[in-house]
Amino acid sequence: MEFEKTKKVLEKFIESESWHKICEILVSRLNSSFFWVIDTQGNFIYRLQEDRKFCQMIKNNLSGSRGCQDSFQFLRQQVIEKKKSLVNNCHAGFLKFASPLMVDNEIIGILGGCQLIDLNLDFELYQATALELSLNIEDFLFFISKESSISSSNLEAEIELVSLATKNTLESITRRETKERQEKKEVDKVRDFYDLFEACRELVLNLETKKLYPTIVEMARKAMNTQICSLMLVDQENKEVTIKAACGLSEKVIKETCLSSEEGLVGYVIKSSQPLLVKDVETDPRFKRRHQSERYHTKSLIISPLKIEDKVMGVLCMNNKEDHTPFNEDDLNLLSIICGHAAIAIENSKAYEKIKKDKAEINIQAKELSILHDIGEELILRHTPREILDLSLTQILKNLSCDLASYFIWEGGEVRAKVCSLYSLEEESLQQLKEHFKKSMPNLSFFQSLREEFSLEVISKSSKRPKDRDILAYLAYSLSDNGSFIGILALASFHKRIFLENEKNLFSLISKQISVNIKRALVYEETKILTERDDLTNVYNYRYFKKNYPEEFKKVFFHYQPLSLIMLDFDHLKMYNDRYGHQQGSFLIKKIASLIERELKDKGWVSRFGGDEFSIILPNTPKDDAFKVASKIRESINNTTVNLNGDLHKLTASLGVATFSGRETQIRDEKDLLELADKALYQAKDQGRNKVCQYHE
Known part of the structure; x- marks a missing residue:
């Protein structure tokens, strides 16, 4: 580790709460008044220097002072050579200790101390020291007798505990710094993309798809800093993939490129619906070169699907970084985020084109976006799945034409279900709602076992009863986490009606918003547990x-x-x-x-x-x-x-x-x-x- 970095780590170490506790141990349990932290060059990072009176007498003597310096240097050298804690006697017979401060098996400093009276050392040896240094024997021995003593074995045991504490603290500091640097780098990348996306939000929302594609490509290329970026869409009928927009490719290549949606790397991503990282294309047999030009010589690439729900509409491909380093997993994660926004933007653009001929439909679309924005702002303030779902019921009743909104969620092996209604509900209506819930479930084995009755929490906005008890219109969407079913969000009406496409679309987007925010809440809860639980024992830390x-x-x-x-x-x-x-x-x-x-x-x-x-x-x-x-x-x-x-x-x-x-x-x-x-x-x-x-x- 570089000297400047080790110095910063040592400075953070002596500022840590653990160091203050170590100091308490050294002072209260060892009765030490002289201890220090030095770097590998012998420079003091920290020093508590309150000389015992008997050591003051020694240091006031030229020979004794030199002995102290030699003893200090010898102990430092021994610790560096042996890389372990040491306890021994100084030239005057007093106990001294030193413990290496290590990171990745490399010594970055030393914690040491001295001036401790050896319980097992005969007073005659201290008397001999006084004679040798021509000290006042009576005063010297008197000062020694006034201080507490400790055996070398007890001191070794205490220093071992101190060594363990310093080791854990230094590991925590270095781990945290490394993680923070990596996280900052990735957060900066994501933030740059979001800044770019926000700057173009109005443009993206109002562009036709043909103009949207190159905008997405340019935004993605800037965020990823790549040589080549291409947006390719799937023709489901012909099972072909063509380039709709690209950066770094000639118009000829863009027009002539037509790939099978079932072959090669692009075909793999489309079929699997999963992003793909290839650090070296030469090692992947699925990659086929279609252009031998040095200009388009691909070395590393990443591909991520553009999808809405489980349907893949196309892919976004990145070839070669500008700095010529291979792509990594962090790049793939960022591209997946970009594709998520791009897919929604493309889908919204197609929907916008579909309804823009009708002014009324445009107003509906604007209202939907406003609703989604308002709901999104409210959801971000909720931190638990229950809070998010409860808010969703209120927002659905407020913004969609329905008489009741409800959710069914599978949480920790238990069913939680709630309904919020504009009317007072009777048992017959509740039973119908439960049956609708069961019919909406995926055909999975553990849900098929759910035939017993489950409780349904009811919130009624008024005591007024509906004219008809029967649920005559019902619409539901699944809530999922990475494709795994976690529940159902539903709305219903006591009036016979057909839900319009724009209503279905809005409800679908709301359901997706709810799913994303539930996932965020679950990640938040998991992170909270990780920060509160001990890694080894899983009890609180x-x-x-x-x-x-x-x-x-x-x-x-x-x-x-x-x-x-x-x-x-x-x-x-x-x-x-x-x-x-x-x-x-x-x-x-x-x-x-x-x-x-x-x-x-x-x-x-x-x-x-x-x-x-x-x-x-x-x-x-x-x-x-x-x-x-x-x-x-x-x-x-x-x-x-x-x-x-x-x-x-x-x-x-x-x-x-x-x-x-x-x-x-x-x-x-x-x-x-x-x-x-x-x-x-x-x-x-x-x-x-x-x-x-x-x-x-």
């Missing part, structure tokens, strides 16, 4: 905890209700990782998470706090009940035996419980409660692990 835990505390704080917090630490994860590998360690963490969820049920929620630690929130749960929940979780874990490479192990975990009763003054905010739960957790670990400890004031 720390981000979710950080956002929702304070909200949980606020709820109970102002209503004087109890809230319990359990902090759980899976015992001996490092031992399992070292002995059986991190894959088995990950398996055990997933196992612990599933056991917690099994015991927790609906009493609260669990999140992975980090590494081998979990947090469990129990709203409206007093301390005795919280202790029982924690005990059941501990017992469930302790009763679990796992087989790791033939070795049987009983799992254990340590749990700390703290409760805000609703009235005590010691707990002022959620941070206090978390701190008390942490203290209880460490009590459990200090007592030998596999314990539940509850914080007592």
Whole structure:
């Protein structure tokens, strides 16, 4: 990684919340007052420098100061060579540590510290250091005795945890930067196309098809930055494909090109109704050269269908990028978006030509576009499928000539159905509507099993009853997600009538709008889940905890209700990782998470706090009940035996419980409660692990 990039990553690292927590660990748990982050050249990125008095005495001595510098450089060199965390003694006998900061197995910096008193080192050795450096022995030893000490083994264990935290943080930073760069590049491409499309919107909406084709081609070529772009339409009767407009091809080539709609790459796209990417045409036997001219020498191409619903009307072909690099999947995705707009534009243009002779029909078309625009603006503000569908019923009743609008949707294996009516509906009318729903379903096996009654939510705009209870006119369109049936949108009337073509067209477009927005809502929900769930265990992640835990505390704080917090630490994860590998360690963490969820049920929620630690929130749960929940979780874990490479192990975990009763003054905010739960957790670990400890004031 380039030096400037590593420097930026390190700067983001020390600005991260994880780094602040690492600093807390170094200060509170290691009692370290001298630690730093340097780049590979030894430049300080971060430094906390509060010398202990005994180290001040050493540094005030010329020989001692040189020893400190040599010790620092030696430790730095060792870490760079070995690429692992190190703990050892400095020239004066004090403990020092260093941990490599790595990205993609490359060291970009070092986290280190020193001035820690070695619990296992005899005071006589410190006395010898004082003698060697001609220091005041009495003062030197006095200052040492005033500070806490730590064993090298405990320090190694703590630094391993710190190393894991730094590794995860750096990986998150670099992943995020890479993803953001890629996403920005693709978003810029899509945005440029939309800007271009918006600039030409009025022109596109009012062009005849013959003038529309070259406009689409030129817009697509600019957006994709290609040498050749051609729009080809299918003649269904003759099963031929001809070029209607192109950039980069001569008029002769455009006129003479006539392909079979069932052969070659174009035929494949038309038959499959799927876009196609060919990075190197020489490797694809379906490609046939029709022009040997160097000018038209194709090396890489992408083709995407122009389709409305499942009907392919033609294709948009791109040959060769201007920069001569092969097309990739991102290019194919962008072309698919362009084709979606182009197909709608072409379809709208054909419809416009069909009705423009009649002024009344033009007004109808304008009204339809206005309705679609208004509905589209309303739909974009809805974020769940249910909200989108409920809005659609209101808009259909408002804009189409019908007496009722309804939807039937298959969601999570269950049926949801709703009807919004201008009249008060009787059971007979509802039964007729249900039968219409069943007849509108695709002939798929899992829908054929739907013969039992399903509930239908009814919203009536008035108490007035229709003159006739029978549904005499019915129109329905399927709602789909990438071709998969997800439901039905329907309208009906109690008056005998035939729906006009423009009404069917408008209702069809509304249905498509609804489908697109439902897909958007589903993607939004999936993305929301991904951002809130831990990748490994599928329980909530720390981000979710950080956002929702304070909200949980606020709820109970102002209503004087109890809230319990359990902090759980899976015992001996490092031992399992070292002995059986991190894959088995990950398996055990997933196992612990599933056991917690099994015991927790609906009493609260669990999140992975980090590494081998979990947090469990129990709203409206007093301390005795919280202790029982924690005990059941501990017992469930302790009763679990796992087989790791033939070795049987009983799992254990340590749990700390703290409760805000609703009235005590010691707990002022959620941070206090978390701190008390942490203290209880460490009590459990200090007592030998596999314990539940509850914080007592």
